[in-house]
Amino acid sequence: MSEATEPLRQFVRRHREPAVVQTARSTAAAVISYVVALQLSSEPLPLTAPLTALLVVQVTLYSTLTTGIRRVNAVVAGVLIAIGFSSLVGLTWWSLGLVILASLVIGRFVKVGEFVPEVAISAMLVLGVTQVTATAWDRVLETLIGAVVGLLFNVLLVPPVWVNDASQAIDGLASRMRNLLTHMSEQLGEHTPVERAAARLHEARRLDHDIAHVDAALRQAEDSLRLNPRVKEPVLSRLVLRTGLDALEICAVILRVSCRTLTDLAKTQPSGTLFPPPLTASLQELYGHLSTAIGDFVVLITSQVAENAEEAEERLATELAAGRQCRERVALLLLGVRAETAHWQLHGALLAEADRILDELDVEKRSERLIEELDRHSRTRSAGHQWLGDLKRRVRGSVRRGGGEAGQ
Structure with a gap:
């Protein structure tokens, strides 16, 4: 009996592995964003939405929240660049070079951090699938759909612990x-x-x-x-x-x-x-x-x-x-x-x-090192809370001064 149920136990064990869970989450987010985009976009194949969802759905919730906005900025910037080029020129070798050059340069100024290459990637994808300005705006909508679905997916369905x-x-x-x-x-x-x-x-x-x-x-x-x-x-x-x-x-x-x-x-x-x-x-x-x-x-x-x-x-x-x-x-x-x-x-x-x-x-040295790190973390958090408290006190002081001047 145990030998017969062993494959089932292995399947359940593999099903709970973080890599398997993350694969399923990414696939589900991409499919959901595509279905939503089909209902809201006029494009027959709104593939930019699942593409953005795949980029936004990170391995962890923390990285999603910290990098998701930069990824969205990168994709939107690339789409907007492609819209500008698609309304002026077609897709040729020199226009492709200009798109890549403009994307890499603009990516440095739109605060996308390490995702500068994704500005150029998004621009090339959009430029390759659309040459009409009206339909290119649908790509912006699809990008926002994919980003929202990806972010909500990570907030509602917390990523696995690694x-x-x-x-x-x-x-x-x-x-x-x-x-x-x-x-x-x-x-x-x-x-x-x-x-x-x-x-x-x-x-x-x-x-x-x-x-x-x-x-x-x-x-x-x-x-x-x-x-x-x-x-x-x-x-x-x-x-x-x-x-x-x-x-x-x-x-x-x-x-x-x-x-x-x-x-x-x-x-x-x-x-x-x-x-x-x-x-x-x-x-x-x-x-x-x-x-x-x-x-x-x-x-x-x-x-x-x-x-x-x-x-x-x-x-x-x-x-x-x-x-x-x-x-x-x-x-x-x-x-x-x-x-x-x-x-x-x-x-x-x-x-x-x-x-x-x-x-x-040594056990005692390990405990001392751990206590030191906990104390350092506590001091860092306390410093952040102190900064927030100082800011609140300044705001309250400004409000009181404003109220006093108004009373006079």
Whole structure:
């Protein structure tokens, strides 16, 4: 029975994914705007309305409200430019060039922000489908219909929250960091050629690209939390993910430095392992604790249920304590081999880099960083409210002065 219902459960699960929901929302908004435009416009195929609706219906409610007006300005400006050209000249190669040039120039002055290219795109679309000024005005009407439908669609049907996608991206980044730690640990147990150590260094450098991808997913999640009535504590959820990614980014930089240190050590060791067997075993254990701690840290910052977050915090604290104990053993063993090697400074660098990772993942430091961000956010909001209060007091003072002068 369970096997028979599994496809249905997968369909329901996929149906609730943000990407699927957003696709359905965009399609519905475009179709509705087209149906409305058929009733209000004299054009037989009012395709500008669904085009505008697709442009206005953003992934998140916040981005819709902040960019929707600029998109409408861009489309309307493009339509008006096309109307002017369609009444004077036909569509030729030189008129197309003039339309594009005029659209890009005018787009800089109509406050459309990053949507300047859409002015030219809208103008070209309108110029290509109509050559009559009277029908071109219908394009303005269709643009307004699409914009209104798109805005209402996002206000009445709130876009999905993209926190799960951001959490998965963060989890993927942590998984690659843990794999890197595993590879670093494995190469300590055998002879490490410079080429192999350099390969680990390139692997660490690729984490920068992963961080950029995660940052984009997190920005999308942050926008989906803003102004969303379905989220109880949007500020806290947003800051938990952002501060967590900041800590992981620092850890990724430290791992890259550690790989650089191991590469430098490999250059000094033409044969044999980089460290004596007891020190190698302790370093491998330390890297194992760091890997587990990163995993627990990601579970902590991506947990949506308070109980799961508390369990993850306890596991993280336990793992960090074990990592610090292992770090002390590594320090003692490094002191024992310091007199036997001329590269003790590289050994000390490895130890310092492990210290920094343990410090970045520390539970108390994470709480302090989160409190600082919450305080900063509160101060920012208070400053905005103070500005509004000052404005209200000025207006009231002006009204009183005006009333007093009238009484005199």
